[in-house]
Amino acid sequence: MNFDFPWWGYVLVVLFLIFLRDIFQKKHTIQHNFPLVGHIRYFLESFGPELRQYIVANNREELPFNRQQRTWIYASSKTENNMQGFGTDQDIHEPGYVFIKPAMMPFRLDEKHPSFKKTSYCPSAKIVGPHRQKPYHPQSVVNISAMSYGSLSGAAITSLNLGAQMAGCYHNTGEGGFSSYHAKGGDVVLNIGTGYFGVRDENGNFSLEKLKTLTSKNPCIKMLELKLSQGAKPGKGGMLPGKKVTQEIADIRGVAVGKDVVSPAYHTAFVDIPQMIDFIETMANATGLPVGLKSAVGKLDMWETLAQKMKETGKGPDFITIDGGEGGTGAAPRAFADHVSLPWVYAFSSIYKIFQKYGLEKKIVFIGSGKLGLPEKAIMAFAMGVDMINVAREAMMSIGCIQAQKCHTNTCPVGIATNNKWLESGLNPELKSVRFYNYLKTINKEILELSHACGYEHPSQFTMEDIEISMGDNNRTIPLSQAYGYQKTEVVFGGF
Incomplete structure (x- = not known):
């Protein structure tokens, strides 16, 4: 006797088994109390960030980057229309709103001007480490911030480095060390963190010989950045899960x-400010390269000591990278990411004032x-x-990041923040490198356009009086100088 069991019968059997499993399991209360239906909750939760950013949140609501900001980056990277129609949709009277003050007569850029046809070429106004054996003049005021191979996939690092070569910007390695993916043609800044990865001995201590060998074999390394801390987790070391540590x-x-x-x-290479200065000088003398610091900011007493010692000795870092507490691309404990270290505007203004007090602001980049990494934010900075800005998440978005906020899970759906080979295989460096190049070309172009609108040839010429901040309900605005209590020292730009 033939009996064809209908296909829907198998479906019912499977659902019944799941029903029984839900009732008798004790791990998930929702699934126990609401068999079968309870799974919908976990399914929706699995792509909650994507659901909110595409359906629930409005254009200006979501954090870290809202839809309007992401759309500008995506459109710029794809050379699509990144304009905005029908005026602004922002509340321009809200507290903290930034106003850029245009000049009555914009900067005149005509056919006689050397940069007339270089609409996106915007080099740094300063040379880094002019007294070092190998000083460096960055050819872009916008560059790639520290993101390690391991935290990011090899395909993502390759995309950014190839894009950096096309755009003429530098590419910071992050504390994970220099990899073959960083050697695709772009200028490189070697980030040296507390783990000394790539320049450490068998006991995990810093090795000057390994640093000398690495930099001599890889002339693409143009600067060294000594990382004290980063915005997402200052005072706490980085962590790479064992499942991501491949051979x-x-x-x-x-x-x-x-x-x-x-x-x-x-x-472990130093314990106080004088020893740190000696460590910086040792690396600079051994490699000939400019050496700088990267740090988030909290207590200011040691920054004061650093400035004092630099004034006394004429030694110390050639550049200082200040990371805001709102930064972060990888994993960090919630309390650290949300509450530890000052936001960028307070962090930078505090540090700038200290070095300005000791007359060092012209010597430091x-x-x-x-x-x-958005034109208006860059202009305020x-x-x-x-003198320059570094971009991390904005660079990630230019090569396809959708802000899924899964960087810490190794399940990044676009293959950027993962070592999963299947997920990584969907990221095409040949295409994505061009996307990053387009983004960087566009932001440099708009930075220059804003500078020209305000009467300047270069963004370094902006002053604290050129930006005003809304005070909210009292219908007043105040310049940056009044908001943060200092006047920026004039930067002399020699022209393109």
């Missing part, structure tokens, strides 16, 4: 395969990072005293 990453970092890699919260 390749282990070889690059000098660690064991498959084991968690936890960076110390502090450096200041770099800002922390959600500054230049007005406050930065």
Whole structure:
């Protein structure tokens, strides 16, 4: 006797088994109390960020980057229309709203001007480490911030480095060390964190010989950045889960395969400010390269000591990268990401004033990072005293990041913040490198356009009086100088 069991019968059997499993399991209360239906809750939760950003949140509501900001980056990277119609949709009277003050007569750019046809070429106004053996003049005021291979996939690092070569910007390695993916043609800044990855001995201590060998073999390395802390988790070392530590990453970092890699919260090569200055000078003398610091900001007493010692000795960092507490691309404990370290505007203004007090602001190249990769944010940063900005999440978005906020899970759906080979295989460096190049070309172009509208040739010429901030309900605005209590020192730009 033939009996064809209908297909829907199998479906019912499976659903019944799931029903029984839900009732008798004790791990998930919702599934126990609402068999079958309870699974919908976990399904929706699995793509909650994507659901909110595409359906629930309005254009200006979502954080870290709202839809309007992401749309501008996506359109710019694809050379699509990134304009805005029908005026602004922002409340221009809300507290903290930034106003850029245009000049009555914009800067005149005509056919006789050397940069007339270089609409997106905007080099740094300062040379980094002019007294070093190998000074460096960055050819872009917008550059790639510190993001490690391991935290980001090899395909993502390759895309950014190829794009950096096309755009003429530099590419910061992050504390994970220099990899083959960083050697695709772009200028490189070697980030040296507390784990000394790539330049450490068998005991995990800093090795000057390994640093000398690495920099001599890779002339693309133009600067060294000593990382004290970062915006997302200052005072806490980085952590790479063992499941992400492949043989390749282990070889690059000098660690064991498959084991968690936890960076110390502090450096072992020095314990105080004088020793740190000596360490900086030792690296600079051994490699000939400019050396700088990267740090988030909290207590200011040691920054004061650093400025004092630099004034007394004439030694110290050639550049200082200030990271805001709103920064962060990888994993961080919630309390650290949300509450530890000052936001960028307060952090940078505090540090700039200290070095200005000791007359060091002209000798140091200041770099800002922390959600500054949008034209208006960049202009405000230049007005406050930065010479360049570094972009991280904005660079990630230009190569396809959708702000899924899964960087810490190794399940990044677009193959950027993951070592999963299947997910990474969907990211095409040949295409994405062009996307990053387009983004960087566009932001440099708009930074220059804003500068010209305000009567300047270069963004470094902005002053604290050129930007005003809304005070909200009292219908007043105040200039940056009044808001943060200092006047930026004039930066002399020699022209294109």
